[in-house]
Amino acid sequence: MSSETDTTERARPEPIQAVPVRHPGRWVAVAVIGVLVAMFVHLLVTNKAFNWAFMVDEMFRPPIMEGLRGTLALTVLAMVIGVSLGVVVAIMRLSENPILRGVSWAYTWFFRAVPRLVLAILFGNLGILWARIEFGLPFDRQIGALFGVNDFEARLFGFSALEILTGFVAGMLALGLSEAAYMAEIVRAGIQSVDEGQTEAAQALGLSRTQILRRIVLPQAMRVIIPPTGNETIAMLKDTSLVAFVPVSTELFFQLKAVGNRTFQVFPMYVAACLWYLLLTSVLLVGQYYLERHFSKGFGKSAQAKIRLRGITAEAGGSASEAGR
Amino acid sequence: MTQVTTPAGAAGTAGDGVMVRAEQVHKSFGSVEVLKGIDLEVRSGEVCCLLGPSGSGKSTFLRCINHLEKINAGRIRVDGELIGYRERGGKLHEMREKEIATQRRAIGMVFQRFNLFPHMTALQNVAEAPVLSGRERKAAARDRAAALLQRVGLGDKLGNYPGQLSGGQQQRVAIARALAMQPKLMLFDEPTSALDPELVGEVLDVMKDLARDGMTMIVVTHEIGFAREVGDSLIFMDDGVVVESGAPREVIANPRHDRTKAFLAKVL
Ligand SMILES: Nc1ncnc2c1ncn2[C@@H]1O[C@H](COP(=O)(O)OP(=O)(O)OP(=O)(O)O)[C@@H](O)[C@H]1O
Numbered sequence: 100m101s102s103e104t105d106t107t108e109r110a111r112p113e114p115i116q117a118v119p120v121r122h123p124g125r126w127v128a129v130a131v132i133g134v135l136v137a138m139f140v141h142l143l144v145t146n147k148a149f150n151w152a153f154m155v156d157e158m159f160r161p162p163i164m165e166g167l168r169g170t171l172a173l174t175v176l177a178m179v180i181g182v183s184l185g186v187v188v189a190i191m192r193l194s195e196n197p198i199l200r201g202v203s204w205a206y207t208w209f210f211r212a213v214p215r216l217v218l219a220i221l222f223g224n225l226g227i228l229w230a231r232i233e234f235g236l237p238f239d240r241q242i243g244a245l246f247g248v249n250d251f252e253a254r255l256f257g258f259s260a261l262e263i264l265t266g267f268v269a270g271m272l273a274l275g276l277s278e279a280a281y282m283a284e285i286v287r288a289g290i291q292s293v294d295e296g297q298t299e300a301a302q303a304l305g306l307s308r309t310q311i312l313r314r315i316v317l318p319q320a321m322r323v324i325i326p327p328t329g330n331e332t333i334a335m336l337k338d339t340s341l342v343a344f345v346p347v348s349t350e351l352f353f354q355l356k357a358v359g360n361r362t363f364q365v366f367p368m369y370v371a372a373c374l375w376y377l378l379l380t381s382v383l384l385v386g387q388y389y390l391e392r393h394f395s396k397g398f399g400k401s402a403q404a405k406i407r408l409r410g411i412t413a414e415a416g417g418s419a420s421e422a423g424r
Numbered sequence: 425m426t427q428v429t430t431p432a433g434a435a436g437t438a439g440d441g442v443m444v445r446a447e448q449v450h451k452s453f454g455s456v457e458v459l460k461g462i463d464l465e466v467r468s469g470e471v472c473c474l475l476g477p478s479g480s481g482k483s484t485f486l487r488c489i490n491h492l493e494k495i496n497a498g499r500i501r502v503d504g505e506l507i508g509y510r511e512r513g514g515k516l517h518e519m520r521e522k523e524i525a526t527q528r529r530a531i532g533m534v535f536q537r538f539n540l541f542p543h544m545t546a547l548q549n550v551a552e553a554p555v556l557s558g559r560e561r562k563a564a565a566r567d568r569a570a571a572l573l574q575r576v577g578l579g580d581k582l583g584n585y586p587g588q589l590s591g592g593q594q595q596r597v598a599i600a601r602a603l604a605m606q607p608k609l610m611l612f613d614e615p616t617s618a619l620d621p622e623l624v625g626e627v628l629d630v631m632k633d634l635a636r637d638g639m640t641m642i643v644v645t646h647e648i649g650f651a652r653e654v655g656d657s658l659i660f661m662d663d664g665v666v667v668e669s670g671a672p673r674e675v676i677a678n679p680r681h682d683r684t685k686a687f688l689a690k691v692l
């Protein structure tokens with residue numbers, strides 16, 4: 100009781116008004132950076148090679164916009180192939196069947212080993228192997244020969260490889276199949292991040308393997324899978340420029356390059372490419388931010404930070420291999 | 425209290441009233457033999473308490489009963505049915521995954537670390553398995569899940585995620601989740617070991633309640649008081665063998681074996 104009255108009677112101490120620590124280093128840094136920025140801006144404005152007016156005039160023309168649409172479509176389609184096939188490959192990798200495991204391992208090995216650019220060009224030239232691609236009974240001719248029938252054909256449908264496997268489809272397949280290999284690793288890491296006890300509890304309840312995967316494990320793995328998938332999407336957007344070499348003409352970089360080559364104004368169009376990719380990537384980055392926030396709901400700050408870190412390391416791994424892509 | 429959903433007493437068992445019969449169960453991990461011939465019989469409606477020092481193989485044995493681990497030798501029968509295998513023409517045939525899942529549905533299991541599904545609410549945790557196994561429609565399963573949660577004293581926490589529940593509450597949800605499959609047998613692996621001391625009681629109360637309703641239970645526990653009060657039999661395991669067994673009061677008061685004495689001296 101007495102101590103209580105003591106504390107109330109005690110005078111409140113003066114608020115601290117100390118002299119703050121000075122940071123002269125900061126001002127030096129600001130000065131240096133200021134000079135560098137000024138030099139850069141000077142370059143942008145005065146160097147005639149940029150030809151800004153020409154660039155702005157050209158970069159919104161219809162063929163470029165068509166290329167832009169192609170790039171976006173390619174990104175989305177390749178990612179859809181990559182994610183869905185990646186999930187399948189990851190599940191195969193974690194299966195108890197050694198053959199499935201082997202196939203999955205070989206798939207990831209091949210598509211991670213071959214650079215994306217090489218893969219894209221290779222796919223663009225697959226028409227050399229087959230003139231037509233047809234679906235039906237495998238080895239039908241050989242089987243027919245076995246029974247003494249010449250030219251026996253059991254085919255459901257087919258299409259000309261030269262028409263289909265060039266350009267857009269080849270590029271999409273090259274990017275999508277390659278992406279699946281990376282996504283498989285991400286999905287596998289996600290599945291493995293889910294506590295073993297979850298599967299055990301579900302097994303003890305008498306759920307089947309597929310039910311456990313679909314209802315218990317994958318929803319929890321999503322939290323780990325989503326952030327690096329965002330990074331992969333951004334990387335994919337940039338990698339679509341590789342299919343300009345397939346060649347795919349309905350693609351942003353191809354179109355910009357074409358304008359550059361035609362008008363002999365190559366450099367401004369490369370700058371335009373930079374600006375376009377900057378813009379598109381920024382939009383994706385914003386989307387990624389909200390997606391991550393949604394999927395780490397209820398998991399606390401540290402869990403969120405951990406996920407972000409995992410995303411960053413995944414990206415680092417991705418960009419290291421990007422050099423080889 | 426809600427009605428007992430399991431066949432209480434000897435009704436519904438394979439004639440002789442034995443719910444679990446283990447004969448010479450052996451289990452090795454690689455070259456390490458963890459279970460070295462376990463014999464055990466649990467009658468229907470009985471509560472069997474399993475005691476033993478860490479590493480003696482209690483959890484492993486429990487996991488063998490619902491085939492989470494494959495045994496290397498011996499037989500385990502639940503309600504007269506061989507677990508994990510079918511005997512045909514004097515030969516054992518491995519069961520398909522589906523058949524094993526069906527067997528597991530009759531055996532509830534409660535884990536030391538709860539293992540609730542963190543992305544589902546308490547209600548969803550309990551209602552999930554009955555719906556997925558095609559046993560009940562969604563609405564019916566939810567109603568029964570709510571009743572079960574009510575029964576374990578969590579009628580007001582239906583919408584809470586596991587992360588928003590205390591350890592004791594989580595374990596009670598886990599018990600309700602196991603009961604939702606209407607098992608004839610419940611396995612408990614140290615259900616209170618991960619709990620703060622003041623939360624142990626609420627979980628033990630739910631288990632006592634179950635025992636009173638005639639549920640057959642095998643409980644791995646260090647709670648001597650629970651074993652003495654609720655247990656019908658007590659088994660002391662050490663180093664992969666059953667060292668001593670009998671009526672709980674008897675074994676606890678007059679342990680015959682030195683290893684039992686040493687262990688009881690430590691936990692009492
Ligand atoms: N999956 C496994 N692989 C290899 N060894 C294992 C595995 N599971 C258990 N063991 C070993 O089997 C032995 C018995 O383990 P078990 O978990 O059954 O013991 P326990 O009696 O439940 O102990 P505790 O009281 O600590 O839970 C231990 O030595 C353990 O290391």
Ligand SMILES: [Mg+2]
Pocket residue numbers: 482483484613614
């Ligand atoms: Mg254990």
